[in-house]
Amino acid sequence: xxxxxxxxxxxxxxxxxxxxxxxxxxxxxxxxxxxxxxxxxxxxxxxxxxxxxxxxxxxxxxxxxxxxxxxxxxxxxxxxxxxxxxxxxxxxxxxxxxxxxxxxxxxxxxxxxxxxxxxxxxxxxxxxxxxxxxxxxxxxxxxxxxxxxxxxxxxxxxxxxxxxxxxxxxxxxxxxxxxxxxxxxxxxxxxxxxxxxxxxxxxxxxxxxxxxxxxxxxxxxxxxxxxxxxxxxxxxxxxxxxxxxx
Amino acid sequence: xxxxxxxxxxxxxxxxxxxxxxxxxxxxxxxxxxxxxxxxxxxxxxxxxxxxxxxxxxxxxxxxxxxxxxxxxxxxxxxxxxxxxxxxxxxxxxxxxxxxxxxxxxxxxxxxxxxxxxxxxxxxxxxxxxxxxxxxxxxxxxxxxxxxxxxxxxxxxxxxxxxxxxxxxxxxxxxxxxxxxxxxxxxxxxxxxxxxxxxxxxxxxxxxxxxxxxxxxxxxxxxxxxxxx
Numbered sequence: 466x467x468x469x470x471x472x473x474x475x476x477x478x479x480x481x482x483x484x485x486x487x488x489x490x491x492x493x494x495x496x497x498x499x500x501x502x503x504x505x506x507x508x509x510x511x512x513x514x515x516x517x518x519x520x521x522x523x524x525x526x527x528x529x530x531x532x533x534x535x536x537x538x539x540x541x542x543x544x545x546x547x548x549x550x551x552x553x554x555x556x557x558x559x560x561x562x563x564x565x566x567x568x569x570x571x572x573x574x575x576x577x578x579x580x581x582x583x584x585x586x587x588x589x590x591x592x593x594x595x596x597x598x599x600x601x602x603x604x605x606x607x608x609x610x611x612x613x614x615x616x617x618x619x620x621x622x623x624x625x626x627x628x629x630x631x632x633x634x635x636x637x638x639x640x641x642x643x644x645x646x647x648x649x650x651x652x653x654x655x656x657x658x659x660x661x662x663x664x665x666x667x668x669x670x671x672x673x674x675x676x677x678x679x680x681x682x683x684x685x686x687x688x689x690x691x692x693x694x695x696x697x698x699x700x701x702x703x704x705x706x707x708x709x710x711x
Numbered sequence: 712x713x714x715x716x717x718x719x720x721x722x723x724x725x726x727x728x729x730x731x732x733x734x735x736x737x738x739x740x741x742x743x744x745x746x747x748x749x750x751x752x753x754x755x756x757x758x759x760x761x762x763x764x765x766x767x768x769x770x771x772x773x774x775x776x777x778x779x780x781x782x783x784x785x786x787x788x789x790x791x792x793x794x795x796x797x798x799x800x801x802x803x804x805x806x807x808x809x810x811x812x813x814x815x816x817x818x819x820x821x822x823x824x825x826x827x828x829x830x831x832x833x834x835x836x837x838x839x840x841x842x843x844x845x846x847x848x849x850x851x852x853x854x855x856x857x858x859x860x861x862x863x864x865x866x867x868x869x870x871x872x873x874x875x876x877x878x879x880x881x882x883x884x885x886x887x888x889x890x891x892x893x894x895x896x897x898x899x900x901x902x903x904x905x906x907x908x909x910x911x912x913x914x915x916x917x918x919x920x921x922x923x924x925x926x927x928x929x930x931x932x933x934x935x936x937x938x939x940x
Contacts, residue, residue, distance in 0.1 A: 545840065561850075569840060569850055574846065619839070
């Protein structure tokens with residue numbers, strides 16, 4: 466049996482009185498790619514944000530690399546170095562160059578050697594085809610380029626786990642493919658463990674080992690990807706797939 | 712016989728004395744601004760924290776310095792505090808203190824406003840790479856806030872410089888006080904001297920404040936161009 470890297474047990478989340486996540490239970494194996502699917506407002510983003518402490522949860526436990534996470538801000542600061550996250554709104558820091566965006570985490574948080582970190586940053590930039598942009602400012606980049614830098618910025622911390630929260634949702638269609646290829650590459654070449662929230666069904670089908678289908682804050686099913694896309698277990702998942710054009 | 716008014720400016724050491732007064736004015740404004748800006752940034756950052764009692768205290772501090780007219784503040788510190796609390800400072804140092812506290816109050820509001828207008832996403836992106844609160848403010852939020860707040864800060868500086876004209880009320884030998892003395896001393900020989908002395912003082916203030924306000928406008932315009940482009 467594969468080694469589990471993340472376990473989520475009985476997670477409950479409320480926004481004031483509104484119950485947004487109900488008894489969430491799942492685990493992720495090392496090297497596994499899980500996609501979170503579900504209609505808008507089903508709680509996908511909220512769930513993925515709970516996993517690196519950007520949202521507080523009221524009950525339940527998250528266990529990462531065998532250790533139960535005590536949900537204090539200080540603990541999360543440690544864990545976030547291990548769990549990289551990329552957002553929908555590619556938020557590079559506009560006051561810093563591309564390279565300084567990448568180096569901020571490695572040199573200030575992890576105290577890596579600046580010279581080595583810079584060399585690695587350049588390698589990572591080359592990998593996403595942006596080696597010429599190290600000294601550019603974010604405003605000089607297109608949306609797709611910014612998002613690639615955001616991925617590099619997360620990878621520069623050497624995470625064991627990556628979270629992608631609808632990273633292509635606000636990109637021009639012609640930019641989407643490039644980003645998805647990078648994520649695919651991370652899965653195929655680096656065997657990176659990741660959770661991907663996406664609306665790109667073809668991509669989800671292609672990259673996922675397993676699908677977690679969420680609706681109204683409940684996990685309705687967790688199914689190996691092949692099975693989910695050919696014969697989902699629940700009627701709601703079938704309706705969801707039928708409603709998506711792919 | 713009456714002398715031409717303009718000559719009053721160059722009689723004896725009058726011109727040097729006026730320049731000396733201007734130096735007092737500029738020094739008080741500059742020191743108050745430097746202390747006030749540093750203190751204001753710290754207070755502004757503290758005002759974005761969640762701690763409620765802290766926020767209320769700092770808000771009261773801001774409102775006190777904003778609501779009470781500067782003249783009243785100066786009188787309060789100059790006449791009332793020494794008597795009630797045995798707190799004695801020479802007029803120019805006291806003026807510097809009052810102005811610094813005032814600048815800190817106004818600045819805390821400018822800094823707070825700029826910090827909370829940095830998008831929430833920026834904060835989350837910073838947290839997501841493991842930055843702690845200090846690092847988040849130091850590398851992400853404050854640098855972005857500064858570019859938003861520079862024009863407002865320069866405008867505050869021009870206000871402070873103009874308001875130094877109140878210093879004569881607490882007997883500080885600033886440029887206006889000295890001008891007043893020159894006018895009074897020469898009133899018989901130079902009846903139109905008042906026009907020339909105040910004309911020169913006007914010119915002094917204009918030469919200091921106008922470039923500042925031009926600079927603020929230009930920075931603001933550049934910032935907007937960059938934000939839209």
